[in-house]
Amino acid sequence: MKAIEIKNLSKSFGKKKVLNDISLSIDRGRIVGLLGKNGMGKSTLIKIINDLLTPDSGEVLVYGKSVGVESKLRISYLPERCALDKGMTVKKVIKFYSDFYGNFDSSKAMKLLHDLDLDAEQKISKMSKGMQEKLQLALVLSREADIYILDEPLGGVDPATRDYILDTILSNFKEGATVIISTHIISDIERILDNVVFIHKGEIILTSDTDELRSSENASIDEIFRRTFRC
Secondary structure (H helix, E strand, O other), X not given: OOXXXXXXXXXXXXXXXXXXXXXXXXOOOOEEEEEOOOOOOHHHHHHHHOOOOOOOEEEEEEOOEEOOXXXXXXXXXXXXXXXXXXXXXXXXXXXXXHHHOOOEOHHHHHHHHHHOOOOOOOEHHHOOHHHHHHHHHHHHHOEOOOEEEEEOOOOOOOHHHHHHXXXXXXXXXXXOOEEEEEEOOOOOOHHHOOEEEEEEOOEEEEEEEHHHHHHHHOOOHHHHHHXXXXX
């Protein structure tokens, strides 16, 4: 059974077609890069998978079942923008997550806070954007989920911190889980990807195993991405 199956998915906002008849299968246990320039439909697709938006047509199956309450229990989602109550301290957020999610590991969250050099007593409102993103990542990775979906996890951190964040992702998600990382920052992230999906103007234009793609094109994923989208 596939971790995620997307069948003939379309979504418009007003007259603007954001996703156009997308079909895609994602195997369990893979790290998949959902790659495309900004505004090409990545976040919309992710929100539909997380049952935060309703498609105009088509369907999404998570382990063979339509998205809903059960899929939300299996998916740990990192949104592109900070969705935390900025009036809370880090410690209170961890308590909130522990009460809300039955699969949340508070001790793991506290370890990740230490590893990411975050202060449990600090208010979120006093944290930089990069620190807030590190906190959200720690919270997401502290759930024992089957699927982790990370929307632009490197967008608010400096280049020197990106490798550290990627290594944190690699060493902390549940063994055997599927990881989907949406990003337009390819060069830093391609080393951890098993598969890539290129999305452009609401359509999937390429899906491939990363090693096979690099071999067939004799180029890095970043080079292929830049050539494909003329970056």
